[in-house]
Amino acid sequence: MLKPGTGATIAKGQRVTLDYLLVNGTSGKEADTTWGKSKANFLADPAKFMPGLANGMIGQKVGSRVLVGVTPKDGFADTGNQQLGIAADDTMLFVLDLEAASAPLAKATGTAVTPPAGLPTVAFGADGKPTVTIPKTAAPKKLVVQPLIKGTGKKITKGQTITAAYVGVNYRTGKPFDSSYQTGNLLDQPIGVGALVPGFDAGIVGQTVGSRVLLVLPPASGYGKTGNAQAGIKGTDTIVFVVDVLDAY
Template sequence: MRPSRPALTVAATLTLALLAGCGSSSNPSPGGTTVATTAPSVALKGVTATGAVDLKTAPKVALGTTPISTTTVERKVLTPGTGTAATTQDTVRLRAQIFNGTSGKLLDDGYAEGRQPEGYRLGRSDLIAGFTEGLLGATKGSRVVFSIPPAKGFGAEGNSQLGIAGTDTIVVVADIADVRRGLTQVDGTQAASPAGLPTVAFPNGPTKEPTVTVPKSAAPTETKQATLIEGKGAAVEKGQTITAQYHGVLWRDGSVFDSSWQRGASADFPIGVGAVIPGWDKTLVGQKVGSRVLLVVPPADGYGEAGSGDKIKGTDTLVFVVDILDAY
């Protein structure tokens, strides 16, 4: 059970985050894969976008002849960029305009008032496959257009809430603000846990799950935190998404209820905005990237009296070890 709120719902409007959260189950390959060089896209040949890639002014996009329909992810570079090409190990920050390729209708405008560039770690398992594939290989300062066919998007069912039928191809015009890579592990000399809190050891190194030993005493009644390793990166800000490795055990018996380390992949969570349990929001905002944090979270700051799933009871205090690898 991940530390996200089980009752969390997404907004009704289409945003890139919503697009990411409702996609197919196809995941990107875990390595540093980039888009292979292919013949120029036929379906996207009529797409143009004028204006500088300054991340301030929306481009004027013309799709050309519609409907646009593809069976694979097709991509065209409208404005070349510079620097390293994005892989599944990287986070891409961008502004994008998203269209229904059948109707030509603008579904979402990343340049709308109040919007800012949004970041996506391309190795995330919750991004729809076509979104990831379209951004692989992108470089800083570039403008790219790519298609997301139904099989790499919302499938044959489509998404009626977003105005996407099961036969619709999605067209994305993206301006790339940055391509960056977070940490793969936390390094540093680990401090001892404060008296009365669980002890933490990494017998197999920082890329494997820790061993957490819970005291025999009663659990704290208030949320406790201890920075075991202080990172050297920027402080995590409210509203950012963090990339983290984490390991969660129950205070009552030390049993593991969730662990990204055990799954073999880090996870991404919006922080400070109610998307995760209060114990995370209250303690991880302000921590530095590269930090290892021990959290002890009583029910009031966890899943409350209802608990969560089969493992977490309404009376359970939760213990987390969290390695913060990035914030974007």
């Protein structure tokens, strides 16, 4: 501890906003820093992020400046990081300024919105998993972005990374082709920068954290003329997503 903070105690699973200085523990040379750049966001969960650094944040108070030493095993898993100049057997020293911490929402929370008739519908079971029902009508020709719950959190902007629960369904077959509820892995991707299919990018930018959004993507807004053979999606298939926006950073 270099300087104690007076904020809330950081808990496992929270996302921590911070500045850091990284020094190679073997050479003593600076390897990286956020000072003078954009702040970082690290996940305080040793099962999902660098264990030595995650454990170094858990239990600290927001507002603290802490020094964290990370062994090779608890850092880059004995492989090192060539880009940072960290060899496989180098320890790392981090100086962290812990500025804020928050946990993603468990599910969409806000004001329910009644969608127009004729769109796919979604129902959540007692197990918390969604079922999407496709109408008998032909698929829309244009991208549909329909909030089902309007969240009260911050507005999503292009370039942010979102954390979201989602299910994707093929309009033609009515069957899911991807679902975080089945895999247990939330989406954690930059939005609006081409990391996701075009309609997903376009539909989520401008929404608010806490929202549940129904997206209906014609082929041009989805996987295009090539489709996605692995997911069973043809080049002519429209796809549907139901997205719970749980966090953005």
